[in-house]
Amino acid sequence: MALLEVKDLKVRVEEREILHGLTLTVNEGEVHAIMGPNGSGKSTLSHVIAGKPGYEVTDGQILFKGEDLLEMSPDERAAKGVFLAFQYPVEIPGVATMNFLRTALNAQRKARGESEYSTPDFLKKVREVSKSLNIPQDMLKRGVNVGFSGGEKKRNEVLQMALFEPSLCILDEMDSGLDIDALRIAADGVNALRSPKRAMVVITHYQRLLNYIVPDVVHVMSKGRVVKSGGKELALELEASGYAQFEDAA
């Protein structure tokens, strides 16, 4: 079943069109990779799906589980199961990570009409997940992402993904700034979340990440459009020949 359907999406930022009619369908259980050069609009797409303000959708639509995503506030989208792991997670001084995780999880559950987690259940869950991601407990006492290394920030994003159990995970440049060990830990965390009910969109500039998170479908994005789609071998092809051929095509 189609989980996410982006249809002929046109998006403007500050009077300039960035996405020029982008179409993409992601089914339940699939892992899609979106590759493309810097500036091709990958982060813009992820932000529009998550509901970040400042983007004007001038045409097209985004359906999530058949519902119009663009009509929903960012928190409604999160409660429905949309999760964006940010390329640059922000630091939030004064908001302890643990308090943030619990508040966010319970806000999502409340929006879905589910009961709030009890403190022991919540702590148990966080402890399990953070252990598997190699996140020390004292990191969770600090402000959200405050003083975290690049790798720690990305692992904190994967931690949230595991905790919130979204049905659509969008990972924006999860590999940027990570050394190979940090990448492996984060990728293992993501792979552990693969399931027949959950889809993932892995945005990356480099093929390297796709050795760890192996996609079912690869899309090439250039200048605000998907210009080619194929199987995982497309990523290898790109690695060999570069993006130049698609830039001409776009």
Add this chain to the structure above:
Amino acid sequence: MNVAVAKTGKGRAVSDLFTSAEGRLPGSTAVTAVRREAFETYERLGLPHRRIEEWKYTDLRALVGEVLPLAAAPDAAALKRAADAVKTHAIAGARKLVLVDGVFAADLSDVKALASEAGFKTLRETLEKDAGLLKTTSTDAVIALNAAMATDGVVLDIADGAQLSAPIQIIHIATAAAASAFTRSQVTIGKGAHATIVESFVAAGSKAYQVNDAVIVSVGDDADVAHIRLMDDAPDAVNLTSHFVTVGANVKLKFFNMTTGAAVSRLQGFITLAGEGSELFANGVNLLQKTEHGDTTLVVDHAVPNCVSREIFRAVIDDRAHSVFQGRIIVRPDAQKTDGKMMTRALLLSDEAEADNKPELEIFADDVSCGHGATAGALDDSLLFYLKARGLPEKQAQALLIQAFVGEAIEQIADDSLREHVIGIAERWLERRS
């Protein structure tokens, strides 16, 4: 010269305020004379208005109009309501001293438990003997009015070397509607003493009342003191408070004020660092919504060398509320090596919110390090979006960031149950946001 009788906004003669209350104001004949003189000062000056420089941003004639008549002494029903309020607002483990509509309520207070730790009298008792506590050199109308009308207060004497095991909490409770309470207290802290003094202002169902409080504090050498004021009066109340603080040598004084109530409020503090080697840390938080007006005015007078003063004033301003911070640091000619800094940080939650900030440095010594800074802005959109993208609705995302902003000030309160108490008041303010 013909002097017209000054009239209040409702046509009552201003002098009625005093004459109608005089029978209820405690004190000897000497005290009555001091009160009369103070009231004449007030009558001559009237309520402060914007052309009085110190009151430029807080024009009481426009904001308050008139001073309401003296509240009646609380009856049994009022004391019953006050008792319920004490249950809600008492800090776990603290020694309570309760003033109801400006009158000390012994039955609601922990006088016995306190006796082993501090000397205690009421203002009423001290005024039977002498008028000293009402005397002031100030030319401020609000302070003069307080001296004229003060009905009661607490007079605390903490002995040299005393190490208080629990905070002392002075709770002002308003039960009378459309009336004024005038209180004046004195806190004397002995040399080397260690104490936490909390003042709470709350309402017990009362509306549209006015509070005029004055507190005279003196801190002995080597003392370590936390002074916390939590003004959570009813949303339509008026609270005008004046602090006079004198600090000895090698003192550590931490002052914290949080404003979460009252339609119109002003805390004016006059702090003199009179002994060398002392450190003053003053932290303030104004949480204002609707059309509330909250003014914090602080004059820190470095009278001697080698003292440190740090003031950080935060304001969270919603709707059409107005926050005022006026900070003056005076460095006297002798006060070399003074290190005095003040900072204001305003968080504006609406386009119509207003923050006024008037820092002043009056420096008469040459070898000093003094300065001031200010920031003002809205909540950070990128942080708000991150929280919303994780499922927090707008108001909840804002609340988390506001708590973080205010928390930086609150987390400096050392006593655990006191800190939890303060966090609770801030959270209830957040819940009141529309």
